Amino acid sequence: MNTPDQQELARLLPAPAEQDLPPGRHRHHKELLLRTIDNDRSRARRRLVRLPIVLPLAAAATATVVLVTVLPATHKDGSSVRIEAAAPGTAHGAAVLLDRLAGVALTATTGPVRDNQYIYVRSKATTTVHIKPVQVGGLKEREDWRPQDPRPTGDAGVYREDGRFVPIHSEPTPAGIDRPTYGWLASLPTDPDALYQRIRRETSPINGQDFDQTVFDSFGNLLGMTVMPPKTQAALYKAAAKIPGVVEMPDGADADGRHGVAIAREDHQLGERTEWIFDKATLTFLGRRAYRTTTSEWGKAGTLVWANAILERAVVDRPRQLP
Template identity: 70%
Template structure:
């Protein structure tokens, strides 16, 4: 790879001043680009996915907000940096578990979200210190306020990290769609799982160097995390996710907050990573997500934690900087 190509790839990295990606997903795609620059992977040809918070969710969304709180910033604790990978289950087990999660989603009473409202999420996420070798750092607490329609909202989106508010400067650049899933757009999706699976695969743009089925898995996770949607749509998304090749269930997984649960997982053999969506074993409420290495190499030993996060609160609010 020549210098010009290095510079062009570097320009594709999100500008630090905008900081409109959550740390975990920013680092995920930055790692892909860095590996490409190092000659480990071919050059990606799609623009980076920019989820406001890349996590799936089966929990009810609560409307309304009143008080504003101050976050404590970086936490003085860290999740275990070495995962003891359990033997994965089977695709059939994933179908059964996702059907159960879909049944819970169907019972979730979600009110329609107005164009002038915001999706609020408070979460914990690890801070990656090194890429080669991988080292997951301490936890940071973060809040996101993502507008449904930046033109109808009072102002564009914003997030708060380390106690500081930062505008989401790209919020008004993307039309509603797979990269910015609004309530209206999600409500327009087919609710037949087969049709929905094909629709998402068709609209997911490949990341060269990443297993395409893993990119689809990540896209489903983004849709289930960023968007508030009708119960039927959410249930259909979980059932459609079961159709992604390589998806299995895991008997035990731990989120960034230390909570154990069952998981839906998929391994990207091209990158040597496994990503898990973690759910409470009894309520099937979404808890968080983690990714760790499945192969020993220059990035670290198998089982090394790459990133982890946890959802602490979700809601629909009327204004940015409001919390439930």
């Protein structure tokens, strides 16, 4: 017989793959159990798609930790990646770093992107999660082609994994925060205060999760897996500095083992910290990762929950086309 926890988890998790659900749904549920997002579903289904699910967490100590290295691919036996403790970051450092990131974003030459084109993203992410405790397996590479047509459409593009192309189908969804096309991103306000309020309004809260963390995840989803206008990207960085609890960390590593500086936020309700990793020299976005900051039945403090690495982003004219 299933325990109450198992029944609740079964209610929250998406239907099996044979229901033709976008793989992004399953990858997303790893954002607190393997944290990532494809933003391929409608707002009505957003709690299962774009945002992390909430898992019951036992009361635990509040020791803060930071990952100093991530090498999940070396743990073929499924054992957890363990992290050493480090000093917490600072809010002032986050404001300075985000301002620098905004300056670099303004020098980009991206766009414009036509409505009939596709955003291509090649990435790696950790795989294999074992519930209670969370454990990380090896890395898997994936390529995504995401349509930029602003009209409501059920065509969410195509992805390739393990050499196989798979079409992604969804409910008809217009361009928006759940399907952030280049055109929609270009329509956002570039004033950081107005943009911050806009993202907060369009972010749906989740029971049991710190809402500011949910907003932080919304920003991370937009910054991490798409191509956007330089002015919009610069404004997003400056707006992210307004999220309470955001700090700068001097060192972090993405799923591919690349080290950099990080913008981070800890969700004390869930006992996890999420980081955005940037190259120290170029400030290029490298990837994201999440790890436990408290000890509970879901894992010890310092256990890696999920990590990814963005390897390539480009604009192409059709799905399956390589840059």
